[in-house]
Amino acid sequence: MREQDKTLTRLEATAESLGLAIPDDCLPGVLANTQLLQGYVDLICGMSLPDTCLPAYEYQP
Amino acid sequence: MSTITDHAHRIRTGAVSAVHTVQQTLEAFRQRDAAYHTATRLLDERALKAAADVDARIARGDPVGPLAGVPFGVKDLFDMAGLVTTAGSVVLKDQPPARQDAEVVRRLCAAGAIPVATLNMDEFAYGFATENAHYGTTKNPHDTACLAGGSSGGSAAAVAAGLLPLTLGSDTNGSIRVPASLCGVWGLRPTQGALPLEGVYPFAASLDVVGPFTRTSADLACAFEALSGENSTTVQDVSGLKIGRLDGWFVQDLDPELVAGVNRLLAACADVRSVTLPDVARARAASFVITAAEGGALHSGRLQTQPMAYDPATRDRLIAGALLPSLPVIQAQRLRAWFRDVLHETFRDVDILVAPATPGVAPRLDQPTITLGGRQVSARANLGLFTQPLSLAGMPVVAAPLAPAPGKPVGLPLGVQLIAAPGREATVLAFAQTMEKAGLLGFPSAGADARQQA
Numbered sequence: 001m002r003e004q005d006k007t008l009t010r011l012e013a014t015a016e017s018l019g020l021a022i023p024d025d026c027l028p029g030v031l032a033n034t035q036l037l038q039g040y041v042d043l044i045c046g047m048s049l050p051d052t053c054l055p056a057y058e059y060q061p
Numbered sequence: 062m063s064t065i066t067d068h069a070h071r072i073r074t075g076a077v078s079a080v081h082t083v084q085q086t087l088e089a090f091r092q093r094d095a096a097y098h099t100a101t102r103l104l105d106e107r108a109l110k111a112a113a114d115v116d117a118r119i120a121r122g123d124p125v126g127p128l129a130g131v132p133f134g135v136k137d138l139f140d141m142a143g144l145v146t147t148a149g150s151v152v153l154k155d156q157p158p159a160r161q162d163a164e165v166v167r168r169l170c171a172a173g174a175i176p177v178a179t180l181n182m183d184e185f186a187y188g189f190a191t192e193n194a195h196y197g198t199t200k201n202p203h204d205t206a207c208l209a210g211g212s213s214g215g216s217a218a219a220v221a222a223g224l225l226p227l228t229l230g231s232d233t234n235g236s237i238r239v240p241a242s243l244c245g246v247w248g249l250r251p252t253q254g255a256l257p258l259e260g261v262y263p264f265a266a267s268l269d270v271v272g273p274f275t276r277t278s279a280d281l282a283c284a285f286e287a288l289s290g291e292n293s294t295t296v297q298d299v300s301g302l303k304i305g306r307l308d309g310w311f312v313q314d315l316d317p318e319l320v321a322g323v324n325r326l327l328a329a330c331a332d333v334r335s336v337t338l339p340d341v342a343r344a345r346a347a348s349f350v351i352t353a354a355e356g357g358a359l360h361s362g363r364l365q366t367q368p369m370a371y372d373p374a375t376r377d378r379l380i381a382g383a384l385l386p387s388l389p390v391i392q393a394q395r396l397r398a399w400f401r402d403v404l405h406e407t408f409r410d411v412d413i414l415v416a417p418a419t420p421g422v423a424p425r426l427d428q429p430t431i432t433l434g435g436r437q438v439s440a441r442a443n444l445g446l447f448t449q450p451l452s453l454a455g456m457p458v459v460a461a462p463l464a465p466a467p468g469k470p471v472g473l474p475l476g477v478q479l480i481a482a483p484g485r486e487a488t489v490l491a492f493a494q495t496m497e498k499a500g501l502l503g504f505p506s507a508g509a510d511a512r513q514q515a
Binding site: 011014015018020021022023025026029030032033034036037039040041043044045046047049053054055056057059060 | 253254267340342343345346347349350353361364365368369373374376377378380381382383384385386388389391392393394395396397398399401442455
């Protein structure tokens with residue numbers, strides 16, 4: 001299975017699990033953006049952070 | 062177009078009435094804005110009524126505020142009482158009108174300023190171009206064949222064109238700093254949380270900030286003082302400030318004129334050192350992922366019921382964001398905490414960091430790309446190369462136009478980011494004013510040029 005087909009299968013499964021539908025007309029654009037985001041996800045998840053580094057939801061300088 | 066201070070002084074002293082000022086401003090939009098397409102709505106009735114009120118208060122000897130009669134415009138995502146807040150989309154057109162102004166609009170009005178227009182933007186603030194499928198493309202007043210930048214493109218271009226001395230925009234990933242840079246005006250992304258977001262349509266809530274655009278750094282300080290209530294206009298001595306020049310990530314693919322302009326600026330500073338921030342590519346990636354996920358989650362319901370009402374470019378990015386799993390989003394927020402600590406530590410050794418705002422001048426409308434690593438990539442998605450990582454940290458950033466190179470023809474504007482520690486807006490604004498007075502920062506208004514040539 002090609003990488004693009006794998007991404008598409010995964011996207012449709014995720015959408016279904018969330019009760020979302022991806023209109024057919026949007027699929028190529030959504031797929032392209034997902035592949036772009038995957039590059040950023042790989043960068044983020046490739047970084048090791050200490051367990052004590054908490055998510056930065058608030059900022060009170 | 063005179064400065065905010067000039068405007069308010071002339072009105073307070075009776076040299077000109079607020080009503081006349083507003084009438085002139087509205088007329089200027091009608092005569093000149095077709096070339097730039099900055100405004101989406103003119104607020105004649107409200108503006109003239111507010112102006113008459115300012116004139117009446119002056120006649121009675123009542124206080125009128127530091128921005129008395131100063132006309133301003135707002136990006137189309139600020140609530141304005143009685144108007145539907147479109148956020149640059151038709152998706153919200155059936156929503157009820159706002160019942161009251163956004164808090165920051167109220168603060169400017171309380172200082173005497175008068176809203177006269179709502180201004181164009183990328184749909185839901187998702188872009189760096191202000192190419193809007195519903196409301197049209199805002200053009201760069203310095204060259205109408207070029208992008209104004211976005212997403213607050215209407216706000217930046219209205220100031221650059223000399224149509225308004227003051228506008229409001231929002232900045233999630235660079236939406237104040239990118240258009241300010243491409244249009245040659247001043248912009249401020251304040252410290253995260255310094256200004257209230259009440260009545261501002263959200264994009265990526267944990268990154269969103271609002272701030273002003275002006276023609277001069279003194280006006281920027283004046284506007285921030287009115288917005289925040291903090292003294293920002295008393296210029297401090299900046300001669301002892303330690304300046305850090307960001308290198309590494311922030312020196313890639315730069316226009317040689319931009320490098321020369323930064324060199325001229327830093328040659329005027331006594332204490333300059335190079336600063337390398339670690340993992341900037343990951344910080345930018347985190348900003349991308351947080352934006353996509355928060356934006357996607359916000360719109361997920363409407364994307365099910367009316368996806369085709371969205372601008373296709375916005376819609377497909379939002380859907381992709383809504384489908385991101387939680388792991389990278391939470392990891393991105395953890396990386397954000399780490400990166401903030403890095404910046405906090407950096408500001409133990411320096412007072413101000415200097416970095417480019419964009420890699421070069423405004424791209425052409427018919428070729429909306431920039432060169433990164435030898436490849437042509439989309440300007441709409443990549444003009445925030447240098448602004449996105451800094452959004453993640455939440456520090457205050459002034460977008461400052463570099464002064465044209467001495468002895469050369471004036472080309473298109475280039476801009477830098479002046480970054481300070483959290484809450485240090487007054488310091489970075491003082492530095493900006495000192496450098497503008499030295500002739501190293503500040504760019505001529507396109508509107509003024511056009512009028513002088515006419």
